Structures are given as structure tokens and as C-alpha cells.
Amino acid sequence: MLGVNDFIGYYDWTFEFIRRNFGEDDLRKYWEQAIAKEAIKELYDTIAEDEVLAMVRHWAYSxxxxxxxxxxxxxxxxxRYDMHSCPSLGFILNANRKxxxxxxxxxxxxxxxxxxxAGWHFRHQHNHKGQCWFEYRRKGDTEWSKPGELSxxxxxxxxxxxxxxxxxxxxSED
Amino acid sequence: MAFEGFYPAILATFRHIESNYGYDTLERYWREMAEEYYAPVIEKFKTGGLGAIARHWREYFDKEPKAQVDVIREQNRVIIDVKQCPAIYWLRHFKCDIPDWYYNHIPVMGTVLAERSGHKFEFESGDGKYKMIFIKE
Known part of the structure; x- marks a missing residue:
């Protein structure tokens, strides 16, 4: 019955279900245990060894x-990943149900x-309107790019x- | 945006709730999702009756990758005959271990959608196929 065409809507609802019943700490535990370790298991299991190749495989596919x-x-x-129009947030904003x-x-x-x-640093910004960026660098390298420098x-x-x-x-923590 | 990669996230979410908070909480999660997230669908079924139910499921499964579904409208019922369940297709494709209780969300949620909109719900399932039946009371 539950399909993927409206997944984003009830995924967002699920965050609120976990938060209101079990708190923010449990919500973070859900993202780590259920999403990172299980739903995205292939990336989680291969990123330490395959490094950027694993990132490319995952984020290009998604x-x-x-x-x-x-x-x-x-x-x-x-x-580096630059998101100009996030379809997930777009689904929620278009439905006007947050x-x-x-x-x-x-x-x-x-x-x-x-x-x-996996031994990588990340830096991220999002503007709550569907635009965001992520940058991943090896631990020890925290020279984040200047706007336009990489992409x-x-x-x-x-x-x-x-x-x-x-x-x-x-x-991430240094 | 019907991305097949979301099916493992649905299963992982069910499994996380079941293993951390128990099966009863998982059933409550399904029930509350039907009551709250799908409240507009309940309203649509309540006002539009069997015609709205048939339209909803046709449109819903049309968007699901690899779904093979017949929606049959009879005088007092709508039968949604899922000949190839897209969730099971993709979970097998991704080699996920599917727990016995995976399909239980269908009768739990289906009963909420039906009863809150003035209908009865029946469910039959087996090996990646199932039928949902909404009956006018």
C-alpha cells in the first residue's frame, strides 16, 4: 500500500512522529541507524574503502x-554537491503540508x-528553500572551497x- | 518523483520502529500515519465514495515503478488487485530481508482509511500479490 510516489510526505511525517513520541535524540538515532546503516547500506559499507568513488556512485544514482x-x-x-532545486523539499513546499x-x-x-x-569531514549549508551544498574532504583538510572555486x-x-x-x-567536528 | 531507492527506506523505518519500540508501536505508527498524513485521502473517500476510491488507487499505482494493478469497480465495492507489488519487487531487487509482518501495514492502514470514510476493508495476500477491497457499508 505504501508506495514511493508520496514517500517524501510521510517521511517528513515520520520525523515528527518520532520526535513527538521519543524526542530529538531518538530522531537522530533513526537517521543514523535506519537510514545511514540500513537504507543506504551500500554507501555506508563502502565509503571508507572506495572513498570518492562510492560517493559518486551513490549521489549520481540518487x-x-x-x-x-x-x-x-x-x-x-x-x-562537492550543489543542489539548485531539491525535489524532496519541493514536494513538501508544494503540498503545503509540513x-x-x-x-x-x-x-x-x-x-x-x-x-x-569513514574518516571524512563534511560542511553543509541549506537555505530552507530548496538550495543547499555539501562538501566532503579528508580528515585534516578543512580548507573549504570559496564560492565558485570548485563548481x-x-x-x-x-x-x-x-x-x-x-x-x-x-x-563535522575537527 | 517515484524513486525505487525509497523502498528500502520504508522497510528500514518499519524495522527501526519495531526493534526499538516494539511491534505495538509499529502498528500505532501505521494507524496514526493513516489518520493524520492520509487525512485528506480519508476526506476524499468520504465525500467521493467508491468512485473516488477507485480513482485514487488507479492514480496512486500508476506512479509506482513496476506496479501491475487492476482496479475493479463493482456495484458496492472496489477491488484493488495488485498482481505485482512494487514494494516487494524492489525490496527483492535490492536483496532486502523482508520480515513476515511487512504486509501488516496494509490491513492496519486500509482499515483506518475505510472505516473513517464509511466503508469496510478486506485484504488477501500471498507471494508479492495482494487484494485490497473497499466495501460500501
């Missing part, structure tokens, strides 16, 4: 499958524990509607 307007660039030492207070935070929720375990004009930070003051910023 960007196409989820029909994201996104740009990916990478080398052996970094991976259950959890910050849907976007689920990405950091599963990415943070996975990257920290050129595809860097979301160069958009005329990007406003740092509206963004939430997250990064």
Missing part, C-alpha cells in the same frame, strides 16, 4: 532517480555519522537568491 536539479564535482580528495520543523536537517542526520565513521557558476552560493543569513550551517 540525483537522477530523485530528479534533482543538482551539480556534482569531485577529485580524489574532495566531493510536519517536522526542519525537513532539510535529515540529510545531515544520516551524512554526519557516516562521514565521521564554477554551478555553485549555489553564487545564486542571486542565496542569502547566507537565511542558511543553517553544519560541519
Amino acid at each position: 540525483a537522477i532517480g530523485e530528479e534533482c536539479d543538482a551539480h556534482i564535482c569531485f577529485s580524489g580528495d574532495y566531493f 510536519f517536522y520543523h526542519d525537513y532539510c536537517s535529515h540529510c545531515v542526520g544520516w551524512i554526519r555519522p557516516m562521514m565521521e565513521r 564554477g557558476q554551478k555553485d549555489v552560493r553564487l545564486r542571486s537568491d542565496w542569502n547566507e543569513d537565511e542558511c543553517d550551517t553544519s560541519q
Whole structure:
């Protein structure tokens, strides 16, 4: 009965179900245990060894499958993802039915524990309007790129509607 | 955005709730999702009756990758005959271990959708196929 065409809507509802019944800590546990370790198991299990190759496999597949307007660039030492139109947040905003207070935070929720375990740093910003960026670098390398340095004009930070003051910023512990 | 990669996340969510909080909480999760998230669908079934139920499931399964479904409208019932369940197809494709209780969400949620909209619900299942029947009371 439950399908994937409206998954994003009840995924967001699920965050609120867990938060209101068990609290924010349990919600973070859900993102780590259920999403990172189980739903995205292939990436979780291979990222430490395959590094950027595993990231490319996962995010290229999901960007196409989820029909994201996104740009990916990478080398052996970094991976950068610029999201110009997030279809997941778009689903929620279009439906005008928001259950959890910050849907976007689920990405950091599963990415943070996975990257920290694999020995990679991450930095991320989202503006709550469907634009965000992630950058992953090896531990010890925390020279985050300047706008346009890696992804050129595809860097979301160069958009005329990007406003740092509206963004939430997250990064892994040094 | 009907991305097949979301099926393992649905199963992982069920399994997480069952293993951390117990099966009763999993059933409550399904019931409350039907009552709250699908409240607009209940309203649609209540006002539109069997015609709305048939339309809803045709449109819903049309969007599901690899679904093979017949929706049959009879005088006092709608039979949704899922000949190839897309969830089971993709969970097998991704080599997921599917627990015995996976299909239980269908009668739990289906009963909420039916009873809250003035209908009865019946369910039959077996090996990646199932039938949902909404009956006018």
C-alpha cells in the first residue's frame, strides 16, 4: 500500500512522529541507524574503502532517480554537491503540508555519522528553500572551497537568491 | 518523483520502529500515519465514495515503478488487485530481508482509511500479490 510516489510526505511525517513520541535524540538515532546503516547500506559499507568513488556512485544514482536539479564535482580528495532545486523539499513546499520543523536537517542526520565513521569531514549549508551544498574532504583538510572555486557558476552560493543569513550551517567536528 | 531507492527506506523505518519500540508501536505508527498524513485521502473517500476510491488507487499505482494493478469497480465495492507489488519487487531487487509482518501495514492502514470514510476493508495476500477491497457499508 505504501508506495514511493508520496514517500517524501510521510517521511517528513515520520520525523515528527518520532520526535513527538521519543524526542530529538531518538530522531537522530533513526537517521543514523535506519537510514545511514540500513537504507543506504551500500554507501555506508563502502565509503571508507572506495572513498570518492562510492560517493559518486551513490549521489549520481540518487540525483537522477530523485530528479534533482543538482551539480556534482569531485577529485580524489574532495566531493562537492550543489543542489539548485531539491525535489524532496519541493514536494513538501508544494503540498503545503509540513510536519517536522526542519525537513532539510535529515540529510545531515544520516551524512554526519557516516562521514565521521569513514574518516571524512563534511560542511553543509541549506537555505530552507530548496538550495543547499555539501562538501566532503579528508580528515585534516578543512580548507573549504570559496564560492565558485570548485563548481564554477554551478555553485549555489553564487545564486542571486542565496542569502547566507537565511542558511543553517553544519560541519563535522575537527 | 517515484524513486525505487525509497523502498528500502520504508522497510528500514518499519524495522527501526519495531526493534526499538516494539511491534505495538509499529502498528500505532501505521494507524496514526493513516489518520493524520492520509487525512485528506480519508476526506476524499468520504465525500467521493467508491468512485473516488477507485480513482485514487488507479492514480496512486500508476506512479509506482513496476506496479501491475487492476482496479475493479463493482456495484458496492472496489477491488484493488495488485498482481505485482512494487514494494516487494524492489525490496527483492535490492536483496532486502523482508520480515513476515511487512504486509501488516496494509490491513492496519486500509482499515483506518475505510472505516473513517464509511466503508469496510478486506485484504488477501500471498507471494508479492495482494487484494485490497473497499466495501460500501
